[in-house]
Amino acid sequence: MSSASELSFIFDTDALAQIFITGHQIILAHLKDQYGVSSYLMSEVEVELLSNRRISGLVRPRYEKALKNGWIKLLTSGDLERVSKSIGIEVTLHEIRTLASDLKLLIGNGEAHTHAAAILLGCPSVSNDQQAIRVLEANGKQMPSSVLRSFDLFGFCYHEHILSEREAEEIRTTLRGQGEWVPISMKNSTFVGGLAAMACRLSTSMAATQSSAGWSGTFYLQRRSDTP
Amino acid sequence: MSIRALIDGTGLSLNACASTLGVDTQIFKEWADGKREMPPSYAETLSAILGVNSKLFDSRTTDLRKAETPAIWFKLRGDEFTDADRESILLIRRLGHNLNQFERATDGQSNRGWEILFERIRAAVNLQDSPQAQGRKAAEAFRSFTQFGLGGKGAAEYLRGAVRAKGILVLESPISGSQLEGCTFLVGETEMQRPCIFVNTYKSTWFRRNVIIMHELAHAILDHNLGVAIDRIEAEGSKNSRLNSIQEVRAEAFARECLLPKQLVMSFCAQTGAKPTRLAPESLAGLVAFSGVEQKTVVALLREYELIDDSLAAQYLLFEIWEILRGMTEHALSTMQFIERIGAQAAQQWENKRYTTVGTRKIMLPVNYVQSVIEAVVGYKISMSRATELLMIDLEVFLERFGHLMPAAAE
Numbered sequence A: 001m002s003s004a005s006e007l008s009f010i011f012d013t014d015a016l017a018q019i020f021i022t023g024h025q026i027i028l029a030h031l032k033d034q035y036g037v038s039s040y041l042m043s044e045v046e047v048e049l050l051s052n053r054r055i056s057g058l059v060r061p062r063y064e065k066a067l068k069n070g071w072i073k074l075l076t077s078g079d080l081e082r083v084s085k086s087i088g089i090e091v092t093l094h095e096i097r098t099l100a101s102d103l104k105l106l107i108g109n110g111e112a113h114t115h116a117a118a119i120l121l122g123c124p125s126v127s128n129d130q131q132a133i134r135v136l137e138a139n140g141k142q143m144p145s146s147v148l149r150s151f152d153l154f155g156f157c158y159h160e161h162i163l164s165e166r167e168a169e170e171i172r173t174t175l176r177g178q179g180e181w182v183p184i185s186m187k188n189s190t191f192v193g194g195l196a197a198m199a200c201r202l203s204t205s206m207a208a209t210q211s212s213a214g215w216s217g218t219f220y221l222q223r224r225s226d227t228p
Numbered sequence B: 001m002s003i004r005a006l007i008d009g010t011g012l013s014l015n016a017c018a019s020t021l022g023v024d025t026q027i028f029k030e031w032a033d034g035k036r037e038m039p040p041s042y043a044e045t046l047s048a049i050l051g052v053n054s055k056l057f058d059s060r061t062t063d064l065r066k067a068e069t070p071a072i073w074f075k076l077r078g079d080e081f082t083d084a085d086r087e088s089i090l091l092i093r094r095l096g097h098n099l100n101q102f103e104r105a106t107d108g109q110s111n112r113g114w115e116i117l118f119e120r121i122r123a124a125v126n127l128q129d130s131p132q133a134q135g136r137k138a139a140e141a142f143r144s145f146t147q148f149g150l151g152g153k154g155a156a157e158y159l160r161g162a163v164r165a166k167g168i169l170v171l172e173s174p175i176s177g178s179q180l181e182g183c184t185f186l187v188g189e190t191e192m193q194r195p196c197i198f199v200n201t202y203k204s205t206w207f208r209r210n211v212i213i214m215h216e217l218a219h220a221i222l223d224h225n226l227g228v229a230i231d232r233i234e235a236e237g238s239k240n241s242r243l244n245s246i247q248e249v250r251a252e253a254f255a256r257e258c259l260l261p262k263q264l265v266m267s268f269c270a271q272t273g274a275k276p277t278r279l280a281p282e283s284l285a286g287l288v289a290f291s292g293v294e295q296k297t298v299v300a301l302l303r304e305y306e307l308i309d310d311s312l313a314a315q316y317l318l319f320e321i322w323e324i325l326r327g328m329t330e331h332a333l334s335t336m337q338f339i340e341r342i343g344a345q346a347a348q349q350w351e352n353k354r355y356t357t358v359g360t361r362k363i364m365l366p367v368n369y370v371q372s373v374i375e376a377v378v379g380y381k382i383s384m385s386r387a388t389e390l391l392m393i394d395l396e397v398f399l400e401r402f403g404h405l406m407p408a409a410a411e
Helices: A013-022 A026-035 A043-051 A056-068 A077-087 A093-103 A109-121 A130-138 A150-159 A165-177 A191-198 B003-008 B014-021 B025-032 B040-050 B071-076 B083-107 B113-124 B131-146 B156-164 B206-222 B246-259 B262-272 B281-291 B295-304 B310-317 B322-328 B335-342 B344-348 B367-378 B384-391 B395-405
Strands: A007-011 A037-041 A072-074 A202-205 A219-222 B169-173 B180-187 B194-200 B228-232
Touching: A007 A013, A007 A109, A013 A043, A013 A056, A013 A109, A013 A150, A013 A165, A026 A037, A026 A150, A026 A219, A037 A043, A037 A077, A043 A056, A043 A109, A043 B025, A043 B040, A056 A072, A077 A093, A077 A109, A093 A109, A093 B040, A130 B384, A150 A165, A150 A191, A150 A202, A165 A191, B003 B014, B003 B025, B014 B025, B014 B040, B014 B083, B040 B083, B071 B083, B071 B228, B083 B169, B083 B180, B083 B194, B083 B367, B083 B384, B113 B131, B113 B206, B131 B206, B131 B246, B156 B169, B156 B206, B180 B206, B194 B206, B206 B228, B206 B246, B228 B246, B246 B295, B262 B281, B281 B295, B281 B322, B295 B310, B335 B344, B367 B384, B367 B395, B384 B395
Parallel strands: A007 A037, A037 A072, A202 A219, B169 B194
Antiparallel strands: B180 B194, B180 B228
16 A cells, blocks of 8 residues: 555544543544544545434534544545546445445445445444454455454554553443443553553554554554654 | 425424435434435335325425325324324334335335235125124134134234235334334335235234224225224223224224124133133133133123123123133233243244334334345345345344344455
């Protein structure tokens, strides 16, 4: 992957919800400013995020702030045109929705659109629903090149000193308290204590690239300060 | 003109539509007023459940002023129907859409066995015959093409399975306080539509519902050009007030001939030694249990077959057979009695696990549908999140009801 191409993460509802629940939406800004990662969501994901009665009251103002500040964007035709040009593959919203309508026979609507966009743009999707990924795999469907979990982002931000140990631990306890998914290794351990066993899928390198281990392999980001 | 106007024409509220789609009401209102574009996947589902073409929601190509109210809502918006009726039908239509999607996911295509069956039955019916003769002929064709009831005993036990095997959606669920007894209409996207039969179980018996299901099936087969048929509960003591049109007489004749043809009555009498003119409450209860047909209809049929006269029919209608019937078939048991019979543990398997939580009303999903969806999740054919959409429940509810059956979540 060329360092000149625009790097995008496509977020699914559950992973994005966790970021907003913890109130650490600023990490999306750090991803953009320090690693050149643009965060996107499909409009189907936005609908799911704001329609979840349990969390929408908490999430809505934080989401709107992130949207207003440009930390995350709804994927539009204009974005696609720009990203397409950058990666050298032309992708349209219609193509994403056509692939999503096939995937959504098997998995949820929001995640179908998230993975469809990630597959066609050749970029990572960020989703916590590993069972949905297994279903796509079991049914021989095309997979995103990389699937990150919200805790891969939290772990990455901890390693990169964007989150302190205290903040990371707060994230874990907040999500546990809300009955949200946390990695098994962190259920009965601290954030830092469980991080190594979680096998974080996001790291840094001298160039933005990914391992050849498939969708669960490590994805490497390049710090902008390291750019030659 | 907007989506709001289209929905207003159906007699539904924006809140009911939003809730059925699982969408925040405020977002839905913005879609409805054209302030925000509805994502195509939601437009597709909404169009399927309302019964309009999904292209109508594409603001670039369509003027919604041209949208007219679909037949089902045109019929249901009358004052005799309640919000509960309309909102329950909305959920049933969502179920129809879901069933199409589920069959595509697991079988590659939706079951359209009903199409050929219906065509063959229609071809067998001479529309110049009397409505009764048309209904009987259609029933004869139905029984012949499906082998339904040809085993010589009451077919009601496997009636639902036989109808569903042809791809017809059969749903029985309570709508309290409703005048709706049964109805049939098409559900699903325009190009994948299928017949749906709905029967209101509120204060109804299994024996009555068997007749209603077959009555509605006849409407689905023979009155397909209407697109919708709705039957209301008859007032207490009325004498076949419903049977005042060719369609209704024909549908009732079909239901009766399917469930209790004369040869079945004679077969019962031959097996039990009962004589139609000398039925005791026990033998009348036996005939109801044997056929799965309610007492009122059984007596009407004995009269129609000229096996009894009017005075005997009136006498048989007064027989108190319910207690006797409870000893003969579990279909006559109340819910509490049934749970007592099968044991609390067995009852827990499905108790309160079939109700939807999405939408402004609740409907009870068919056991076989819920079971198939759960099996598909366990077999990695669909994801849990997809199952929640198909079962119209929240993820929390899904995990509470079925979490113990799910494969361990992978990291």
